[in-house]
Amino acid sequence: MKTPIFTDLVQTLPATVPFVGPETQERQMGHGFTARLGANESVFGPSPKVLKAIGNAASDIWMYGDPEAYELRNALAKHHNITMDNIIVGEGIDGLLGYLARLFISPGDAVVTSDGAYPTFNYHVQGFGGMLHKVPYCDDHEDPNGLIAMAAKTGAKLIYLANPDNPMGSWHNAQTLEKMIEKLPGGCLLILDEAYADCAPHDAVPPLDTSNPNVIRMRTFSKAYGLAGLRIGYAIGQADLIQSFNKIRNHFGVGRLPQAAALAALDDQAYLSDVISRISMSRIQISEIAKENGLIPLPSATNFVTIDCGKDGSFARAVVANLIKQGIFVRMPFVAPQDRCIRVSCGTADDMAAFAKALPIALQQI
Amino acid sequence: MKTPIFTDLVQTLPATVPFVGPETQERQMGHGFTARLGANESVFGPSPKVLKAIGNAASDIWMYGDPEAYELRNALAKHHNITMDNIIVGEGIDGLLGYLARLFISPGDAVVTSDGAYPTFNYHVQGFGGMLHKVPYCDDHEDPNGLIAMAAKTGAKLIYLANPDNPMGSWHNAQTLEKMIEKLPGGCLLILDEAYADCAPHDAVPPLDTSNPNVIRMRTFSKAYGLAGLRIGYAIGQADLIQSFNKIRNHFGVGRLPQAAALAALDDQAYLSDVISRISMSRIQISEIAKENGLIPLPSATNFVTIDCGKDGSFARAVVANLIKQGIFVRMPFVAPQDRCIRVSCGTADDMAAFAKALPIALQQI
Incomplete structure (x- = not known):
């Protein structure tokens, strides 16, 4: 019998994945990683109060989550x-980026991002037939003026900018971003991905302006709050824009337990501050390990450090x-000329020791 | 400045939601429900082993879930x-239904379902511009021959059928469904939603045939397994069809904790059997309460009983x-002539006592 036919658009999509999971690599290697420093997760985990909240919420786990996440x-x-x-x-910033692409992108619509920026955003844009201009x-650093100029030139509907940036760890201050926002072409939405804002200096985060329909801010509980395993994030924007998600989203997609955990995480800002300190210390440790091995750590406002290895990709x-090979999970999500770098997430003392031991061997083996 | 413009399709979509959550109703009422019998959740909860697995997995909660859910x-x-x-x-059957609509439906494409069947499926189809034929x-009962005839007439790309059915609780046996599958028009995909299959007689579930590209089976951990609050489900189908989800899905959308919980739930089939027994007993109790009040309970192969109130909508x-008003959360997701019915989910002894107390008062008050 005739097989069901995908849409014209889906037929053009490659069977690609934005990221291969570390578990896939572990299965291929036949053993686990010693240090998991490749996905910018928070090895420091969530607040003990979050774990308690999860325990308390477990008896309610048979109930769907509140679709309004009130x-x-x-x-x-x-x-x-x-x-x-x-x-x-x-369902995390990833899920919200998918909804944004669906809200705004018809096949052929222009979208602007940086060459080497977040692959999952590109995946969603291409999934709706958008035309990426990099x-x-x-x-x-991501180039605000370059992004604006490209958006104006191509009539882009969306600009993606992460501040602080992944994978470079670099950042712009609020003033630079506010100037960029002023220059946004009409009809263009700036997606300001602030997944790492919790780790950044305060002056890297522009004040929220929920009256501006041309900017949406993306936040997550997967990074500094340590809840990647529950996948919950949020977006902040003008009310009409926010309301539009209700036309297409999976209303019951965020479970009751993730909501309860996020609520408890938000409530423990003292713990968050503590994690931010530990992230800062780990950034220094990674930087020192890099320098000891003749490599150049780049300044970072995130929970990882990008290390310039000084040569080519x-x-x-x-x-x-x-x-x-030595059991250290790291990633290199860069394109040239940034592909001279590797990216190392912050970790515990044990993680840092393992990285310090493995890096010189990794360099010698080349 | 000019506001960003949604796609032509999104501009046509209503700001509707498939279901209002009970939490929204509770906020409007200013008090909680005594008995939560409206969303076909499993009040019996998950296995104690699942709660233990969640506790064990909590220390890993800082890690993203395996995107392959290996x-x-x-x-x-x-x-x-x-x-x-x-x-x-x-992300639950709801999430997978959304992906199916996206894979197959372009604006104007025909989709066939029953008039009064699952609103969330309709929501997703309309969200991609599909034309619903009911x-x-x-x-x-859902009408297999009628659905097939309508699909042939309209050139439908998808047919939706839930077996056992929600909201009626009725079911077809495997033979009837296999005959329906044989008669599927070329190029048409049958979405067989088996969310309630765990509660159904064995002869209501056709053997799995993963060689058939024209049928996909939807299963969930949100019903009999008691994990609605983590939102995890799965689909079974021919390998090429299953692989196609990887072109569009949110690869890291299902968290580590839901995966661990589902694994533990699946592993405790003895507990599932026990829940199924308790569901059967509760169905009998709901039916008896209905009869005592002069109403007609319909036969059910699900974790709810649909009660014919004998009059109009x-x-x-x-x-x-x-x-x-009496604190009993129930729903009435029916269209005429099935809107003579109300739907009551199975519950604990306390839930049943509350329902038994409230129903005669509810009837008297009319």
Whole structure:
């Protein structure tokens, strides 16, 4: 019998994945990683109060989550001093980026991002037939002026910018971003991915302006809050824009347990501060290990450090491969000329010791 | 500045939600429900072993879930005696239905379902511009021949059928469904939603045939397994069809904790059997309460009982409203002539006592 036919668009899509999971690599190697420093997760984990909240919520786990995520949005509104109508909760920033692509992108629509920026955003844009226009990094930073110019030139509907940036760890200050926002072409939405904002200096985060329909801010509980395993994030924006997600989203997609855990995480800002300190210390440790091995750590406002290995992409790829062989999970999600770098997530003292031991061997083996 | 413009399709979509959550109703009422019997959740909860697995997994909660859900798919493959390549794990059946609509539906494409069947499926189809063609129920059952005839007439790309059916609780046996599958028009995919299959008689579930590209089977951990609060489900189908989800899905959308919980739930089939017994007993109790009040319980192969109130939709709506006023959460997701019914999920002894107390009052108050 005739097989069901995919849409024209789906037929053009490659069977690609934005990221191979470390578990896949572990299965291929036949053993686990010693240190998991490749996905910018928070090895410091969530607050003990979160684990307690999860225990308490477990007896309610038979119930669907509140599709409005009312309590969490209410708490977030207070936390950010905005209203609930400016907040949408979703299945991580990844899930929300997918919804944004669906809301705005028809086949052929232009979208602007940096060359080497977040692959999952590109995946979602291509999944809706968007045409990606990539702007090179400028001195290892995303280039606000270049992005704006490209958006104006191509009539882009979306610009993606992560601040602080992944994978470079670099950042712009609020003033630079506010100038960029002023220059946004009409009809263009700036997706400001602030997954790492919790780790950044305060002056890297522009004040929230929920009256501006041309900017949406993306936040997550997967990074500094340590809840990647529950996959919950949120977006902040103008109320009409936020309301539009309700036309397409999976309303019951965020479970009751993730909502309860996120609420508890948000409530323990003292723990978050402590994690931020530990991240800062680990950034220093990674930087020192890099320098001891003749490599150049780049400044970072995130929970990882990007290390310039000083040579070309082949060299950096070899460093990563040799680290992985020694059980250190790291990644190299860069394109040239940033592919001279490797990216190392912050870790515990044990993780740092393992990395310190493995890096010189990885370099020697080349 | 000019506001960003949604796609032409999104501009046509209503700001609707498939279901209002009970939490929304509780906030409107200003108090909680005494008995939560409206969303076909499993009040019996998950296995104690699942709660233990969640506790154990909590220390890993800082890690993203395996995007391949390898361990869970491996266990499901053994459980169903199929291969992993025939299984995709997703954010509940709702999430997977959304992906199916996206894979197959372009604006204007025909889709066939029953009039009064699952609103969330309709929501997803409309969200991709599909044209819904609805076939009336036949003797309170979904009508396989009617669905096939409508699909042939409209050139439908998808047919949706839930077996056992929600909201009627009725079911067809495997033979009837196999005959329906034989008659599927070329190029048409049958989405067989088996969310309630765990509660059904064995002869209501056709053997799995993963060689057939025209049928996909939807299963969930949200019903009898008691894990609605973690939102995890899966689909079983022909390998190429299953692989196609990888072109569009949110690869890291299902967290580590839901995967661990589902694995533990699957592993405790003795507990599942026990829940199924308790569901059967509760169905009998609901039926008896209905009869004591002069109403007609319909046969059910699910974790709820649909009760024929014997009059019209206004009457049944009043019964529901009067139950809700007394703190009993029930729903009435029916269209005429099935809107003479109300739907009551199985519950604990306390839930049943609350329902038994409230129903006669609800009827008197009309």
